[in-house]
Amino acid sequence: MKKIMVISVITLLVILIYAFDIQAYLSVDGLKHSVSQLEMWRVERPLLVGALFFSLYILIALLSLPGAAVMTIGAGALFGLLWGSIIASFASSIGATLAFLLSRYLLRDVVQNRFDKQLTAINAGMAKDGLLYLFALRLVPIFPFFLINLLMGLTTIRTRDYYWVSQLGMLAGTLVYVNAGTQLIRLTSLSEIMSPALLASFALLGVFPMMAKYVVKYLERRRVYARWSEPEKFDRNLIVIGGGAAGLVTSYIAAAVKAKVTLVEAHKMGGDCLNYGCVPSKAIIKSARLAHTIRHGEHYGLENLTPTFSFRNVMARVHEVIRHVAPHDSIERYTRLGVEVLEGYATIIDPWTVEIKLNNGGTQRLTTRSIVIATGARPVVPPLPGLEEVGYLTSDTMWRELAKLDAPPARLVILGGGPIGCELSQSFARLGSQVTQVEMASRIMIREDEDVSALARDALTRDGVLVLTEHKALRCEKEGERKFIVLEHKNIELRIEFDVLLCAVGRAARLSGYGLEALGIETQRTVITNDYLETLYPNIFAAGDVAGPYQFTHTAGHQAWYAAVNALFGDFKRFKVDYSVVPWATFIDPEVARVGLNEQDAREKGIPYEITRFGLADLDRAIADGTTHGFIKVLTVPGKDRILGVTIVGEHAADLLAEFVLAMKHRLGLNQILGTIHTYPTLSEANKYVAGEWKRQHAPQRILNWLARYHSWKRGA
Template identity: 40%
Template sequence: MKNIETDILVIGAGSGGLSVAAGAAQMGARVVLLEGHKMGGDCLNYGCVPSKALIAAGKSAHAQAHASRFGVADVVPDVDYGAVMQHVQDVIATIAPNDSVERFKGLGVKVIQEYGAFISGSEVQAGEVVITARRIVIATGSSPLVPPIPGLDTVPYLTNETLFDLRERPEHLLIVGGGPIGMEMAQAHRRLGCAVTVIEGAKALLNDDPETAAIVLDALRGEGVEIAEDALASEIRGTAGAIEVETRDGRVFKGSHLLMAVGRKSNVDRLNLTAAGIETTKRGIKVDERLKTTNSRVYAIGDVAGGLQFTHVAGYHAGIIIRSAVLGLPAKAKTSHIPWATYTAPELAQVGLTEAEAREKHGARLEVVRHEYTENDRAIAERKTAGLIKVMVVRGRPVGASIVGAQAGELINLWALALANDMKMSQIAAMVAPYPTLGEVNKRAAGAYFSPRLFDSVWVKRAVRAVQRWLP
């Protein structure tokens, strides 16, 4: 058995773990990184990267089939599903070197390609190596949650970890789960020529603002995606190519392939956390606001910490760890400024409080300002007018923003900046946006906050008339 001592031990080479390892090593700390599976984790290999590559292929096919509104003849796209999936793999391969063992060794990180398990509060065994570390960061991420639905264990099914291995296009894809993953994959596959049915036990896109989510769901239904809500799967049966999902109310949905997209579970099973005195919750590892576990030497970041499960959250957490565990500076994580987006068409994005959450928290102090995409000249020119922005404002400061429409995932960045820095609506209104851009919807939303104060105020009108009388 070989023994290694280090300053920082990172368990998991996904987005968060890689960021901690790279930052700590470049600042001079001794770093050991453990990864028993693929470098880059879920995001690179099974999540953000391949799904967005597939969505891009679907967007291209959809554009061919809907070009006549621009004066260009519609054509039926000739989709080679195998070639589409090769495009997905090419994208992964292009990005992979950034997350590779070679790159991190070049940064000074000792990379061990084994799973790790605690044997004490400061020691982790990985294969034939025992690592003793001053600080340990658990960044093992999450995996697809597969619920114990009767019959599921007898039927071939896909998750996001196996979906991108397909090379033949599904004739009819059944998707159990109407969250972001389910809806993104539903639209992408529909645009690539598959029949698609989404089966959701509650409401689709439940965690988003209902008004903005409804616009997305209407768009998907308009493209031919069947979305069954309040349809809790109670039994699954069939064989490859002929699968049936029966719901609690007796509905039966038939398809050729089944994708399970009902959520995620934290990857903690291999870690032997009890040996290190680390407690867990139903969602993942228990952490405080500094991301410390119940073992003061050990941190948990990203999905495994049981909070918001987004790649950019793992990256944000990594920055907290660099400040705290590497530089010894005080640092605490918060969630009020964390944005998220669903990359359907139209896109759906959120930061801070939704309208319902803001009304519950702030009551009569809340003002909601809106601006429709139908009033944006760039959206009109590109025929992408389905959408709106609404900003929740309390005493002149935004506390949340919901956007649905083209490039909503890009537009939400401004409001994430505003919330992170406690900015005022007047600062947003002072921005000059180039014309014509979709970004003008942000400025117009800020303007909508001030319009009634300027144009509907009796006092303003009186003041203007007085000024006009005195001006030479």
């Protein structure tokens, strides 16, 4: 009842304001027409007029009526710069605080209870940086202040803090508007429009948001760096920690623009991709695929043969591929490019100082303008009882350890149904291992659509992989030399013997040992950054796997450009990282490649879509190559050819995807793809055919019916 009464009173006040046509005065024209009369009243009864103006301003702010800016201008016109600023400043702050309290009284409990989980992060952020955020909003007069009052009332910010921050934050903008009012209202002729005082007022109104932006940035920087002393000069422009994809590209760009840059790498240049991930896995996938082709020669009119090979030679080739690619990422190459490369472990001492414990002994300290953290990620090892006793491999250790074997593992268990687990499961099955793949979720490749997961599972099963979904690993056991893993499925335990256990359940960012904790740089699963890849400190950035949100080599390189440019030139212009078009692929056979939304993403986000699908069984080149398993699935805006996302399953899917990535990046639709000549016979024609399928589904039937009649008439029928 109390809330109903409050709402009733507010409604009545609004009705009265409009009934007495008070809103007519809340415009510059209305104020100009009445300013002479108002000035006469002010001269006769200054205190009364001042009190009424003050009260009306508070009421307008409280009720969130349009006209607060006009009232501020009017304060300048009626009371001059000094008293007008005092009246407008206090009236606006009091009114805003009352509106804030009103929102809190009527809405906060309902909203907090209804959206408790969603607001947890917001409440935590407000508790940490709410006052600075409020101050930043108050500095920009063009931002709708009634929205600030309404939304801030839903948070946990204290009333007294809200008042004084609002008072302080709105003061500068109030002065600008009051000053404009002292000039604008007093025009008597058009020639006075060019007066210096009025031009200065308009100039202040234009540049104030920009000035406010720099003020906020300065205050935030001062708060963040308060406990540190900045060096007077710096040894380097940029120090990059980590020699993987992100670190290499960042340092390369810095050297290219003639910055003095140091790259610190503790272990192997090239990072995970070169040494443990992309390069070795693709090498063994190729060998396994060739073995598979030999084994199924009849598919191409040849004889089925059992491939004979030395597993040691296969693994030797993997390491030879790594050695062949390694010079691209080597210390020698980057030194020639102008990058100083130091081998050692880096620790950030303060926002401008990095200490490097060199691998060859000794310690070096360097000061730098900016730092980029590109420390990558490491394999996650599940906390299974008995795991250490039975022994296990990860993607970081498997290439070294398996190279010691004369034959592939006879019985291989792979934990994980993601891309890494699927690629290695299929490869080792094709090389002769008895592979059991264990996934706790309901299906493998859980980030893909269900039809994609099903096709991937069928492909792995055909190659001999025993895929166990909805199986939870409980523990490992050892009996003499025999090793077992115990799984649970629907409350039933299953015991599987193995020779080698490979953990492929994901990768976690490397966060420890770099001094992040001492500096207060926030980390969760990754280093927390803003849209510019800045951490808590605007001169310390993070890029690659350690920053997320994707763990792909190509996104690490993509982020590296933003990290380098923002670190070196952020004082002039900063760039937000663009994640709008991110492709990725899983290199099983058939390959799975995707960019943008798939069906399950679109459903979760509530985005309407249409599906166009083309099966590779109808593609001439796929038929000739015997690679008809797969399809292209395109999601588009309903009724339009704008691409929301593409999933391709098939031979060379990752290569075929590039055309759609380009189209999405540059906002080209399916009509443009359809109108592009594609070489015959190639797999790339599938892209054109799926565009043609979309066109057929959206053919203008009414026009086609009229055309049929026209042609019939032309035949004389």
